Amino acid sequence: MKERNIQFEIVSESEAIAFMESNNYYFKLASFRKNFPKLNGKYLNLDFAYLQDLAAIDANLRRYLSDVSLAVEHGLKVKILDLITKNKNEDGYSIVQEFRNEKPKSYGRVLSYLKANSYSRDLYKKHHKEPAIWVFLEVAPFGDLSQFIEFYYKKYPSRPLKVIINNMRFAKNIRNAAAHSNPILVNLFTTEDFLPHPTQAVVSEANLMSIDPKLLTDMKVHDLVALFYLNKLLTSDAARNHFYEHGQMVLTRFNRHSNYYETLPSINQFKAILSNIVDYQLTN
Template identity: 35%
Template sequence: MPQKKLLPSNKLIQHMKDKGIQFNICNEQHAQHFLEEHNYYFKLASYRKNYDKIPCGDNAGKYIDLDFAYLQELSTIDMYLRYLILELCLDIEHSLKVSLLNDIESNNNEDGYNIVKIFNQQNNSIAKVKQYVKNSYAKEIINKYSNNCPICLFSEIITFGDLCKLCNFYNHFYPNRLPYKPTLLYPVRDIRNGCAHSNCLICNLRAQNVAPNNEITNWISTFSSFSKTKRLKMLRNKSIHDLVTLLYMYNAIVKSEYLRKIQLKKFSRLINRRLLKHRNYFINNPAVTNAYIFIREALAELLKND
């Protein structure tokens, strides 16, 4: 693949115009300022995957009905989503630890050391943690207990990914003790890591790039207004699938009624207020509008039962 040239913002504007991107709502001067001060072209341009191109003729390859303002708004929505998703994932991480530790305390077959020893032998988690011990906020715990680490401390020093693996491992060792299906933590891990690294979530809402989980598919089928074919199509998009799974698992894992109420209300305000600020931008884009309705329905179901 040939290397792409790095262009200054004014030439990027012309490059976008050549691609059919319009500057009717946001003029070129404001667009240039946005690219220089608020976002960068590579990230902003990724959202154009939600739009079709002219298939043939003199303008073949140019985008249909795409204004720079639409890309700008999608990037802003994505930012708000990432920030709130990270909050939800922090709540899930804390609640996972509480749930796991409480179950181990009541498990007569487990002393809190055995599960750590066996899990670490297979996953080498402590060795991974030790690689970054100098910069870790858990430095004292790691140095003091790494050779004989109880579950209460082990859960504090491992990554969120390893915590998800640990819950799944525990569930295999002691089946049906946890009040949720640990395999559903992996989509939560994926969207959490994507947000933590500021990856774009909604840059391609038409992609079909994941096999939907049956439990999530069945849950959605109980309330969604979408047909079965359309539901499956929506859930085959990884961003949509993982976000719906996050909401489902948040409700299953986070037991604090106060916290759950606060966070779901935050999500509701985002969905029902901020995301509708420029709804007219996307009225002719079914990829964006259908994704919005799909997520809104999942959230409404949780709020109804909360």
């Protein structure tokens, strides 16, 4: 870090070492340096404290996005089960076997997960030979849930499901990043995460959030819009009020040391977008 002109004025070298020994590790912490300008391989005006602060903000943001993703996942299961329950052509069993024939790998993953989960062994023993849809989806991970919804849509096309499918695969990107602790606040508005052709559905949804469509060329922004649009569609008013309040806490944490990032347009732009997204949860 010192060779790259990262300073230790706000946080001393000994404090930085102690932090990396017990709170974070070099590879993840150092990834946030990509937000800062450098000249001839040397960073300009970058103190270790800035990286430390960004890592903390990012952890708060990931926890927030993980909570939203879990709510969306639950909402997707509620929606698809409601559609199947009200479908007079389905008994809740045959659709699972059709999915097994269509997507054997996905079906196998769900059953393997059901078998391996210590808390679901009773469900596996009772239902593994012919699982009902409400058992199958109870343990289906997000990826396999997405595959099932797409499969169901092909059999029973509908406008509500089309909207969900148009957003689901992008929302999954955010869910996976949050679940696997991948940093969010890196490579913002750069060629690394550049999306040349944002989907028309997400462009329309971004307009509802007062987000400039030009900013959707950033993959993370694009996928965040998809996630929070699904959240608006699939969760309750109480849940969205909670996510609004939680989001305000994340934004407050962004601003604790806002002077660190005064010269970083990428961080300030992302913060403004996140603010619009959080506010959108309370709009009618």
